[in-house]
Amino acid sequence: MDDKLAAVIAAAPAKVLTEIVKLAQRQGRKGTKGSWKEFLNVYDKKFGSSLSDPGKRPKEALASFLQTFSGEEDSKFVDNVLKSHSSREVLLQIAKEASGDVSPEQRLVHLTLEHPLFMAKYVFPSYEKDWVVTKPCKMSKLVKSDEMLALDCEMVLCEDGTDALVRVCVVDRDLQVKLHEKVNPYKPVADYRTEITGIHPGDLDNVTCSLRDIQKSLKKLLSKGSILVGHGLHNDLLALKLDHARIIDTSLIYKNSVGRVPSLSNLCESILGYKLREEGAPHNCLDDARTAMKIVLAKLKHGVDKETPLLVSNLKSASVQVPDDELARLLVHKIPSAVPTEELRRVFPANFTIELKPLKKGQGKHYSVLAIFKKLREAHEAFQKVDGSIEKDSAGRPQKLVTLVSDSGKTTTVCVRQMVPEDSLQDQQQKRALELEDRGGQKKRKTDQSSEDGHLLEEIERLKQELRVQGEAHLKETERLKQELEEKDVKNHCDDHLKEMEKLKQHIRAKDLEIATQDKIIADLKQKLNDAKTTKKGR
Known part of the structure; x- marks a missing residue:
């Protein structure tokens, strides 16, 4: 790795380095000292890879790992993530400084940028060949610009194992079509995914429009800093090999969807009040683009900060019994x-x-x-x-x-x-336990009870053993943490160390709570066993 990039890594905030290390883990990237966990075993002789969460490691450890990346591809990856994060932070900072001057549309851009899943989905390998990166317009225009374009694409599976674009649709905020083209992938197709794309073998034989042509058209449409709207938009941008900073992803702009990314169909039914398509009906690229735009317009109409509950009628009932x-x-x-x-x-x-x-x-x-x-x-x-x-x-x-x-x-x-x-x-486990107790037949009941007693005893012994092991580990961990607290207290009383000390104290309290919980579980199981024996004697 060159000295310039190494210096940039060293100067980057800890949260940025944490994200890069997590992305590197997901992609299986390795430096000269191996993967992240392999690196930790060399870097930290005391704890090694037992503490592998990048978020719990100091900035120096994260930077040292990333600085072991010597390959050109890995260096480009790190540099690209740093640039992506920098662009994201610039947009967010401008919004803070502009305060009330930011348009509602731009606030939806910020909701997308601030979502916990954003960095995992929207860091693209735009340094690779054939990728296009749109140039942002002046920042003063960005915060007030409200021009939006909604996009949806359809892809096929090619024989080389890659996805290729075969259809692209773009509509403006008035739902008028700005682009609707079939695209020739110019390589053998293994699966047209006709039930999704609507494309059949032979439909693309006379199509001359290429991915490069679509990239040029989109670059022109987005040249004024337009906001690109879509649902799961990262999939479309990957297929287009297009990196555009100002986006609104309809799957990420609802507060109650964190951890449960809603489908476009669910949003359509919840927000717009109708079904996107009948069950079994093929996808329609143009309908999906228009639906994404309608959902954003509805969000703007009802208030960007207003929470909208999503329908759960299409979810499986929690009371349904599963074998x-x-x-x-x-x-x-x-x-x-x-x-x-x-x-x-x-x-x-x-x-x-x-x-x-x-x-x-x-x-x-x-x-x-x-x-x-x-x-x-x-x-x-x-x-x-x-x-x-x-x-x-x-x-x-x-x-x-x-x-x-x-x-x-x-x-x-x-x-x-x-x-x-x-x-x-x-709930289902509790219901089955009640059903077991209510089953008729004295012989059956005795057999079940005996079996249940055995399982309970096994469970108690298992938990006791687990508790003993955890207790020993806890004592060692507590002594180590106390020692660290004393060392840190003596060496330095700065704010950073005080915060670290508080984290260590919380860790100790968490360990205590974990053991207390284990004690309660064992006590409950013992009580259940005693109750079962009392009931058995009464029969």
Whole structure:
């Protein structure tokens, strides 16, 4: 890495370096000292990779790791993320300084920029060949400009495993069409995804419009600093190989959607009051672009800061009973079709025995797999131990975005999801426990009771052992933290160290609470066992 970039990294804020390290982890990037965790094992002899969360590491550790990137591609990646973050911060800072002079449209741009998922979705490899980066207009115009264009694209899967643009639609705020073109990918197509794109084999044979032509048209449309609107707009910009700073992503501008990104259909029904399309009907590129614009216009009409509740009528009821064998599963989805099923075992810890059952795998871009476990508890524990950022899908089911490195060294991401929402899972477990107690038949009841007693005893012993291990670890950790507190207190009383000391104290309190919770669980299980034995004697 050249000295200039190394200096920029050293001067960057800690939160920026944290984001870059997280992105590098997702993409499987390595420096001269290996991956982030491998680097920590060398950099920090005391804790190593046991404390791998970049957000809990000091700025110096983050900078040192990024400065080990020596390859040209990795250096470009770091430089590009730094520039993207800088552009984002400039827009946000201008808004703060302009205060009341900012247009409502620009405030929606800021809502998109400030969303926790923004950096993960909108940092593009725009340094690569064939990418186009739009030039921003004067800052004084940016904060007041209200011109908007809504965009939607359709893509096909090509034989080389990449997605290619085949249709693009752009409408203005009056819903008038500004661009509506079919695009020839000029390479063999493996799957036209006709049910989505509406494109059939042969439809593109006489089409001469290319990706480059579309890029030129869009660059001209956006030359005055227009705001680009779309739903999940990062997917369209990736297909277009277009990097544009001023965007409004309709999936990110609702406060109650953090962690549960709503679909365009859900927003259409919730905000506009009608269904986007009938079930089974193909997508319509033009309809989707217009719907995204209508949703933004509705947000502007009702107030940018007003929270709008989204409909949940299309979500699965929490009271629906799901069979045990279905609960003891995790769904791995959004798997690129080029990834072999067996490689998905790397997603889960090696100590779990699982059966991988692929669902229908057609010629599409992605497929899904069911990971089947022997017991519900194993499925739950495996999900907790899967390394990835947690969020919720549109039905409220917890899922994690996981990075997977293939045998060839290629990095990709997949989603691992639980079968039902967390609260629904807990309710269902309680209901089954009641059903078990109410079952008729003395012999059956005794058998069930005996089995339940055994399970409870096993659970108590397991928790006791776990508590002992955690207690020993807790004592060691407490002594270490106290020692650090004393050292920091003696060495320096500056504000930064005081803040760090407070964090360490909170960590100790959290450990105490964790053990207290374990104690309560054991006490509850013992009481339940005693109650069960009393009931058994009474019979």
